[in-house]
Amino acid sequence: MHRNHGFTLLEILLALFIFTLVAMITTSALHTAIRAQNDTQQNAKKLAELEIVFTFFSRDIEQAIDRPVTLPNGAIEDSFKGAPDSITFTHAGVANPGGQVLRSTLERVRYRLDKTNLIRETWESLDQTQDTQIQERILLKNVDDLAFQFLDKNGNFQTRWPPPTDADKTPLPKAVRVILTIHNSGNITQFYLTPS
16 A cells, blocks of 8 residues: 655645745845945946046136136226135136137136036137026035135145135135035035146
C-alpha cells in the first residue's frame, strides 16, 4: 500500500512566514536604495545649480571694469555699486563672435534677492533711456539670505561700495565676498578678485 506524502499545514505556514520575512527585508532594502538614489539626484541637482550661479558670479565680477553709466534721468551712476544685499556693475566679456552684431562687449548687471530667489538682471544697453528694458533671470531658488562684502585697498571689508570714507573713491573694490544662505543647507561663501 502506497501513501502519498504532502506538506502539513504547519510546514506550509512556516514556509509562508519565511517567505514573508524575506519579502519584507527585500522591500525595505529596495525602498532605502530608491530613497538614497532620489536624495543623491536632488543633491546633484542642487550642486549643479550652485555651480552655474558661481560661474555667473565669477565671470561677471572678475571682468568688472570702470565704466559708469547714464541713467534715464540723465544722472551718472558709478561703474560699481555695492550694498549689503545687492551689487550693480559693468563688466566686459559679453560674447560677440566676429563682431556680427552691432553691440558692445560690455554689460550692466545686477545681482539681488527677491524673496527667496537669487535674481540676475541685465540691461539691453549700458547708457539707459526711458525705454531701456531689463532682463531678469532667476539663478537660484530657496535662498534665505544674500550678502556682499567689498575689499578695499587697505585690506578691509566694507558693506557698501564705494565706501563712504574712501577719499580716493577707487572705482572698483579689490575683491568681492559673496555669502549665500541656502534653505536647509547653510552658508556658502565665495571670494572673487576684480581686475583692480
